[in-house]
Amino acid sequence: MDYQFFVSLLLIMASFGLYIGIALYNKARATSDFYVANRSVPPVFNGMAIGADWMSAASFIGMAGTVMIMGYDGLAYIMGWTGGYLLLTFLLAPQLRKFGRYTVPEFIGDRYQSNAARLIAAVATIIISFTYAIGQLSGSGVVIGRLLEVDAAIGTLIGVVLIAFYSALGGMKGITWTQVAQYLVLIIAYLIPVIFIALQLTGNPVPWVSYGEIVGELKALDAELAISEYVVPFTENTKWQFMALMFTLMAGTAGLPHVIVRFYTVSTMKAARWSGAWALLFIGLLYLSAPAYAAFSRFILMTEVAGSSINNLPAWTTAWVDTGQLSVADQNGDGILQWGELVISNDIVVMATPEIANLGIFVIGLMAAGAMAAALSTAGGLMISISAALSHDIYYRSINPNASDKKRLLVGRWSIIIATVVAGLVALNPPGAITQIVAWAFALASGSFFPALILGVWWKRSNGPGVIAGMLVGLSVTLGYIFAAKYGGFTILGIIDTGAGVFGAAAAIIANIVVSLLTKEPPQKIKEEVTDLRYPEQMTYKNGEVWIEEAD
Amino acid sequence: MKKVDKHVADRYFRIRTILTVIYLAIGFSVSFLVVFFAKELSHITINGFPFHYFMGAQGAVLTFIILLFINAIVSDKIDEKFGISHERNEQISSGKTLDH
Secondary structure, rough: OHHHHHHHHHHHHHHHHHHHHHHOOOOOOOOHHHHHHHHHOOHHEEEEHHHHHHHOHHHHHHHHHHHHHHHHHHHHHHHHHHHHHHHHHHHHHHHHHOOOOOOOHHHHHHHHHHHHHHHHHHHHHHHHHHHHHHHHHHHHHHHHHHHHOOHHHHHHHHHHHHHHHHHHHHHHHHHHHHHHHHHHHHHHHHHHHHHHHHHHHHHOOHHHHHHHHHOOOHHHHHHHHOOOOOOOOOOOOOOOHHHHHHHHHHHHHHHHHHHHHHHHHHHOHHHHHHHHHHHHHHHHHHHHHHHHHHHHHHHHHHHOOOOEEEOOOOHHHHHHHHHHHHHHOOOOOOOOOOOHHEEEOOOOOHHHHHHHHHHHHHHHHHHHHHHHHHHHHOOOHHHHHHHHHHHHHHHHHHHHOOHHHHHHHHHHHHHHHHHHHHEEEEEHOHHHHHHHHHHHHHHHHOOHHHHHHHHHHHOOOOOOHHHHHHHHHHHHHHHHHHHHHOOOOOOOOEEEHHHHHHHHHHHHHHHHHHHHOOOOOOOOHHHHHHOOOOOOOOOEOOOOOOOOOOOO | OOOOOHHHHHHHHHHHHHHHHHHHHHHHHHHHHHHHHHHHHHEEOOOEHHHHHHHHHHHHHHHHHHHHHHHHHHHHHHHHHHHOOHHHHHHHHHHHOOOO
16 A cells, blocks of 8 residues: 555656646746647647647546446447537537637627627626536545545645646646646546456457457356346436437537637637547547447456455455445345445546556556546646636626736636635535536536527527527426426436436527527628638638638 | 629539438448447458447447548539639638638
């Protein structure tokens, strides 16, 4: 244990040192550095940064476990969270890049010519990002706390100080390059254990190819035990809930401000398309591996743990039983642990794999550094979104439009520091509602931002009153359905709270269209700016005609 | 600045739109359509997996990735055909962006 402690500490400290070094090197000197990294990030690196920004502590630690426990039904998360990048890259990112603003609320405000719409969007950004960030910070606290054997609160505070320091210093520019480093740390940490365990179980080091046979064996094991089979669809919820959840996750992904803003950091529409492609490739490496982790873990639990004598369980189980992540109780008192007597927490699947596969202390330490990288990179991206909404959308655009660049940088830096510290303090003792809100973040984003952005880019007739009505109706319907399904027992087609985004998005689109058509159409200038988004930068749409800037 | 013929400009938008619709239709089929018919498709086996599980865990994600790369490559080709140069786009983009 002591030796393990020092190795983990060393690896985590080394990774922290790397992030701080990168931030010092990439200090933000102007507001365009601070908000959009001077729009000069190459697409491959932006892809890595999007990957790290996107994949949270929950993706890293918990997703494989969700897939293991939910079986086929858990795959809605895999398809939903990757499919969102299709909507984003085809329908939103390049067009939003051409429009050329600093933040998502700013796009909504300028496209719809409405200060009220910008403020509603800014407040929604702050609420969604803030709750999501609390989840990250408390997650990082648990990781640091468990591995360094300190209190989770101290772990959270270490994370807070680190993020506040490097994001306030470097802004988006610093965060971008730390996210690139964090992506590399987290993906290496995620892949090494699954590759080794594939090698041990199947003799083939390529888990994505070799876990198919394990899935086949799981099917046979389940049949023997006469429990519902791992691969059988819709055991947890209805088919409609599966599809509603998948839609909600896709539309929510395409509407989350902290992801979209990463597409503002590249130079052109072309670079935005390539960023999306690279991002999904890098994200796919982890998402394709999570079901492999799930299958291998379930196989080991079914063959090596279940069925053994209760006094003779594998050595690695003890530590996890102690932390409460694994519960083994010989309920029928026959001295043998049955499969039905095992209770497994989501988080154990990935974190326990290095011990199960006997990979040694270095890999366990690396795993801790990887989980920290996933939490810190997402929290950093969220903090810059909150800070931009406060200091740009609210302070600069509404309160003090004459502020100098220097003043705005200062306000941006302080709003990051304050937001991080407040989020950290809440994360020390997170109210139970927080995990709920995080689970609903995607439903809220798909009921508010997604319709506003899609119609803003693709329907020039949509106007200010339309978008305000759309966002308010979308949020109300989403929240209304969430509460009706969760606490009122009201459901449609078996769709539960997590799939509420499908109703929110539909209601928001209808409200936006109806109100837009009933009110004055937007001025010619705005309609032309929207049509202009169809063409690459070199072409401009003006007075009903397209003009091209000649090459020089 | 040179005027672009209306039908040339329209053709650019039409071809980009048609391709996007095709990509989204493929993306929709490998995810939602397969889920809808999951039970019916579960008897087909692919690399040890039942087909519906394979599509959920691997097939759909791989298709999404491939679609995004095809889109990036084909869009570049189309831009080139319409005389759009990336370097020029970069120059214009950095000048025109509202950096306030």
